[in-house]
Amino acid sequence: MPEFLAETYTPRGNDGPAAPGADEAARAAGQASQPGAPVRFLGAILVPAEETCFWLYQAPSAGAVRAAMTRARLRPDRITEAVSIRPPDPAAGTQGQAGHPRPHPTRREPPAGRPAPARGAADA
Numbered sequence: 001m002p003e004f005l006a007e008t009y010t011p012r013g014n015d016g017p018a019a020p021g022a023d024e025a026a027r028a029a030g031q032a033s034q035p036g037a038p039v040r041f042l043g044a045i046l047v048p049a050e051e052t053c054f055w056l057y058q059a060p061s062a063g064a065v066r067a068a069m070t071r072a073r074l075r076p077d078r079i080t081e082a083v084s085i086r087p088p089d090p091a092a093g094t095q096g097q098a099g100h101p102r103p104h105p106t107r108r109e110p111p112a113g114r115p116a117p118a119r120g121a122a123d124a
Contacts, residue, residue, distance in 0.1 A: 001040075001058050001059070001060065002058070002059065002060070002061075002081055003056060003057065003058050003082050003083065004056070004062055004065045004079050004080065004081055005056055005079070005080050005082040006054070006056075006065055006069060006074075006078065006079045006080075007052060007053070007054055007055075007077050007078045007079075008053045008055065008077060009051060009052065009077060010046060010048075010051050011051050022041070024072045024073070025044065025055065025068070025072045025074065028041075028069070028070075028071035028072035029041040029057065029072075031068070031071055032067040032068035034064075037059075037060040038058075039058070039059040039060075039064050039065065040059070041055070041056075042057060042058055042084075043056050044056065055069065055074070062079040062080075065079050
């Protein structure tokens with residue numbers, strides 16, 4: 001299932017940044033889900049100095065993410081397909097045969113026609 005990164009403007013209030021509601025975002029994602037086309041809220045990162053919040057969703061389309069965010073009373077400025085890069089889960093085991101790392105189950109290949117992200121020395 002594709003993942004999407006959405007960006008919202010999050011102005012600071014008198015008491016600091018306006019805190020987005022993760023519970024409401026998760027609830028709205030469940031309500032926006034359709035049979036065979038679930039929408040999952042995966043998390044958010046608030047950047048107070050930039051008055052921006054980044055929201056990560058797993059959904060069949062950007063339109064499904066927009067519907068979930070609208071239900072949560074959020075106004076996305078931009079929604080873009082994204083590829084999550086997560087560390088391996090130590091409980092699942094990180095070594096494959098002959099000492100080669102096993103691919104992480106949540107990693108996906110980049111969309112067709114897009115280059116793979118550069119790998120650093122620590123990734124080799």
